[in-house]
Amino acid sequence: MFCNQCEQTAKGVGCSIVGVCGKNEEVADLQDLLIHALQGLALYAHEGRKLGLVDDATDLFTMEAIFSTLTNVDFDADRFVVLINRAVELREAMNAKVAAAGGKTDFDQAPAHFIPAGSTADLVAQGQALNLIENLDSDSNIRSLKQTLLYGLKGIAAYADHAAILGQKDPAIAAFCYEALTVLLASGLTVEQCVPVAMKAGAINLRAMELLDAGNTGTYGHPVPTSVPLGHRKNKCILISGHDLHDLELLLKQSEGKGVDIYTHGEMLPCHGYPELKKYAHFYGHYGTAWQNQQKEFPQFPGPILFTTNCIQKPRDDYKDRVFTTGLVGWPGVKHISDKDFSAVIDMALAMDGFTDEVDNGSVMVGFARNAVLGVAGKVIEAVKSKAIRHFFLVGGCDGAKPGRDYFTKFVEQVPKDCVVLTLACGKFRFFDQNLGDIGGIPRLLDVGQCNDSYSAIQIAVTLAKAFECEVNDLPLSMIISWYEQKAVAVLLTLLYLGIKDIRLGPSLPAFISPDVLQFLVDTFAIKPVADTPEEDLQSILG
Structure with a gap:
């Protein structure tokens, strides 16, 4: 191979x-x-x-x-x-x-x-x-x-x-x-x-x-700003991970009234902001943090786990017996649900202990997709014109276990207080629970959504550029992108197609990019690897 x-x-x-x-x-x-x-x-x-x-x-x-x-x-x-x-x-x-x-x-x-x-x-x-x-x-x-x-x-x-x-x-x-x-x-x-x-x-x-x-x-409606609990409450439970909103909806419908709470993991977190999904009372909260901790977190979850799309390395034996997959996802020896009948998952949840106590681990806000952000575009534009907001950073993309990804956490921690961070995809789990405060009521950390919600981020940038009568590349906006798999490659190609320049990509550059092709990207789009430290990139961007 x-x-x-x-x-x-x-x-x-x-x-x-x-x-x-x-x-x-x-x-x-x-x-x-x-x-x-x-x-x-x-x-x-x-x-x-x-x-x-x-x-x-x-x-x-x-x-x-x-x-x-x-x-x-x-x-x-x-x-x-x-x-x-x-x-x-x-x-x-x-x-x-x-x-x-x-x-x-x-x-x-x-x-x-x-x-x-x-x-x-x-x-x-x-x-x-x-x-x-x-x-x-x-x-x-x-x-x-x-x-x-x-x-x-x-x-x-x-x-x-x-x-x-x-x-x-x-x-x-x-x-x-x-x-x-x-x-x-x-x-x-x-x-x-x-x-x-x-x-x-x-x-x-x-x-x-x-x-x-x-x-x-x-x-499911346009996402709206929504607070999502990071703790848990006493009840039976199911954890759903991946990306597929349709599978989540089916699980919510089939488990309604059964005495089971549904928790999200990974890129399912933004689903809490969709009106047609958040209406379910048993759609409770989010479980888990960063990608590299998944294999440690899942054995601790006291219920079955449903994987809907690519989201994790294959399960360990210590919790493999309560893992279910659906759609295209599959591992040898793991139960696969091909007909979207999740009754086996629900039955297992009812047979397990579930959460036997209540824990408050705080909450995070989701739902800042383009409709929500552009709904207050006037306020954002005025904040930029008045210098209350100096710069926007899109810090998003994929997460992974390879060393060097703490760069993105440190970057967000050091972003000046007069700057706003937009984030999307699973890369946000390096810093999604940080309280960065707000600027005149505008949260400094805006969760745009899943990786496919790069479309929302692009529409936000295009709309702001029109408002300021400039090109996207002239906006006070910098893209700090982490990549892991092939959807990130597709998104990067989209950004290059749109002519977006000065993208910082990390934690390392793709192994399949030859030196000459890399030089072409540098010369044409000014694409560059993230620096050794966030301080270097912040200094370069903000001066």
Whole structure:
């Protein structure tokens, strides 16, 4: 195996024996083989698009399959065997449709003719023989750009899949997925040819996040500022982690009136701000702090745990027996709920002790998405004009266990009192419970939401730029971004597509970015790594 798609990759180079995330060699090779099979499907689907051939089921499968290869989603080898064979079935069906319509079908690339082996062991051998990443291109810079495209594509697929669950679709997204997969097969490309495709990925991801935002707010209402308890109360309990609002809604509906409290973890925290979710009286509070403590926190939670999307390394044995997964998430030996019937989770919660006391650990505020912030835009603009607010810092992105992430905590702690911090995604759990006070009634720490709520942050910035009659890059706004997995890559491509400059990225730069590509990013977008200390970056930004 070789995998360098996440920030924690071994020695900052790549995982070659077992993933730092816990992914084993068997799963890694099967994931590579799935991408290979999807490339074969993409050749025919991309050709089919030229002929007006669109199949919604194939599009949805493609995005789900790509999403399943994202870090910390699916560790179950058996499920990848099914996906690989299904991709080939759909490829042959699309081949027949394209041929009937008079389109091109004589592709000579290997994925167009790939035949899956009959056993899991032989499929793993096929995946290993691909040497997928190394064989993307012999030129290190083109390979770097293709990897950036591939990893960004995985993030796009994740957002598009979430949006589709809520009924929000755009055929242009699936069309780009096919286009990107075929670009990865192309040989002889130049940097000048690769960069526009990466920028297009940023544009497509913006559309995917827009659709997901529409799905979330259209279904559950626009988030409103809400105080969320960090302690617990005496009652039976269930912990839900991940990102999927629809799964949370189903759990709330099915557990209503059963005497069970629902606690969120990780990126589910912002869900407390949605009116159609917060109306449930048993939707109580948030449990847990930073990503690196998850494996310590979960054994202490006195109830079952439901994982909805990528959110954690595979569970330890000391609490594995009370873990459930749903959607694309899967680990060997962990109970998977495929039909969205969460009665087994609820029954387990009722059978366990739950919380036997009441503890007050304070609370945090959520719900400062674009509607809430822009609702007081006049007040914010006046505070900036009067110099009451000197600067905005977007300190957000992913969390992880790798050393160096305390930089973001220290950064927020040292932000001057006349500055406001906006945050989103799981990176906020380094500092989400800090009391930074307010500036004229405007909280100095504003939780914009989940990672996909980068769309909200972008809309806030665009609206403020219009109000000040300037470009976003001219605003008193700096982006301090932490990254971990491929959704962060997709968001970064979106920011670059929008022309956002001076982004500080950390705690380390992507291992798949070659020195020449990094220099291109520095020269074109002034992107830079976070400094060794927050003091250096604050001094550079504020003077």
